[in-house]
Every structure is written in C-alpha cells, then in structure tokens.
Amino acid sequence: MRLFVALPLSEDARARLAALQSGVPGARWVAKDNLHVTLRFIGETDRLGAEELDAGLAGVRAPAFGLTLCGVGFFDRGRYAHTLWAGVERPEPVVFLRDKIESVAVRAGFAPERRKFSAHVTLARLADVPSVRLGPYLETRPGFAAGPYPITRFTLYESRPGGDGVHYEPLAEYPLAGVG
Template sequence: MFIGIRPPAHVREALIDTMEALEGARWQDDEQLHLTMRFAGEVERETANDLAAALASIALPPFELELEGVSQFERKGMPTAIWARVRPAPELERLRAKTERACALAGLGGETRRFTPHITIARLNNHTGPIVDWLTHNSGLRANWQVDGFSLFESHLLASGAQYEVAVHYPLQGTESRTNS
C-alpha cells in the first residue's frame, strides 16, 4: 500500500507526451502516474483499516502543485528511473507530514527516506539508451493543477508490472484540523 496524489488528466497527458525517443525505457501507463507521499508496504488488513481511519482525520484545504522539468534517479552511477519534478510546496509538505503521523498512529514505522516530490515516468535498465538527450528535450515540462484530494492505494504486482487500485480516496476541503496538525 501507499499514499499518493493522482494528477488530473491534463497533467497525465503532458507526462504521456514525453514518453518517446528513449530506447529500452519501460514507460509508465496512465493508470500508474501518481505522486507517492508515503510507502506503507505490505500491511495486514487490520493495519490497513487503522491507516484508512487515521488518514480520514486529515483536514486541509485544496492547494496548487506544479511540475517543473524532469530528472533521474541513479543507483551505482546507472540511471534507474526518469521522473517529472514536482515543485516543493508548503501545503504538500503539510499533507505529507500529516500522512506520516497517520502512518505512525496505524503502527507503521517512520519513513527513513528523504521525500523528493516527483512522478515517475519510466523505469530504466542497462538496456536503456543514453538519456541525456531525452532529459534535455523534456527539461521545459510544466503543468499546474489543483490538488483536491489524495488516496490510499493498493499495489498489485503482475507479470506486466504494477497495477494500482484506489482503496480509499480522501477529498481535501475546509481548513486545517487542529487535532491532527
């Protein structure tokens, strides 16, 4: 399971428009495009229910996010993924912190990885061609959207790749809650 934000159609279309001219890349499909705020991992049903309930107590107003360019993740000097950079925003950080507290309330351990807001576009391997030209060509990627909710997703690993299913969607509305701030 993971907690994430699914961008609207116009943002996903902008991301899909970048998915070309890179031999050997395993492009994400439309259903896989999301911003992960917190990975929860494999959890028992009771923990998943506790997490869903804790997330339901989060109250924040909708806010704006912006894509600004592309980048890569590397492991041992080899690129492993290309992604669209999501401009850091105080509202996103507040939502991420609240989801982290919800995970703690559900009994999940604390996140140890640094949060880098992004949307993965493709997975790469040692058969992927050079990515410099692709990164340069898509460096001007820009798209804005209003975040009006977030979701708890279930991930199903299939032979064709990961399939994501929204378990619970949480709309953002109103003002910040003082009980879960």
C-alpha cells in the same frame, strides 16, 4: 495487500506526462493511468493494518492546493540512473500533506520512512542505465511545465500485479479542505 498513499492526477496532467514517455531505450514506462505523486509507500500489510491506516488518514486535515509539474530528471545510484521523473514546482503544500500522512502511518504501526521525501511523478523505471546516457533525453525536454492542477483529495491505493502489468486500485479517498 501492498499499499501506498498518493495524489491522483487529472486526465490532462497524465496526458502531458505521458507525452514525455519515449526516447529512453530499455525504460519501463509507467502506464498513463498509473501516474501519480506518491506521498507515502506503506508496503505489505494485512486488512487490520489497512483499516487502522484508513481511520488515521480520514482524520488528516490539510488545504486543497494547485500542483504545477516542472522539469524532468532522474534518481541515481552513483553513475547509474534507476528512476526517471517529472518534478513538482513549489512542493511545500505536498510536503505539508506528506508529513501529516507520515505521522499517521507511524501511529498506525508502520516503520518511519527513512528516505528523504522528494515530490515527483515517476515516469519510468530504469535497469541501471548509465546517467550520461540520459543527456539526449533531458536535452530534448527543456522547460517542461504543466499546470497548476487543482488537488482536492489524496488516495489510499492497493498495488495489484496482473498479467498486463501493475494495477493501482483506489481503496479510499480523503478530501482536502477549501479551495487551493
């Protein structure tokens, strides 16, 4: 099973993000129902690994918070963009939660994440599009902002390939404390 931990987004947040999903030829847009903020990609594991991870995640204590989406940009390799994203304004609560989840994952036997964490929602995957070609897309979406949206839980998902694309199946949800 292929797992990841993420913040699920409200219907309104996903609708606002889906409105950004056009105008880049060749982009593989993420399905509206799959939009989320990834906290930790786990990867392939067996049932025992998933159960150990679940037990650790159930012990994570962090406060609920408001999530504001802000800005649109891309990740690149040199001159080529590979991911189009919407950013998270003031990501400190997300980073705090992500750090706790990272500790749990490592204690459960998963390799430490080597990439620097950047709180975002993936809008599209790109097949090495020259970064300069994204200028018109970015220029027509200045000042994107949505929220704040209440974040009261995080979720362990399984990624399942299907004939009509990838489906993200929630395996467990973990509440956050208090009101954000």
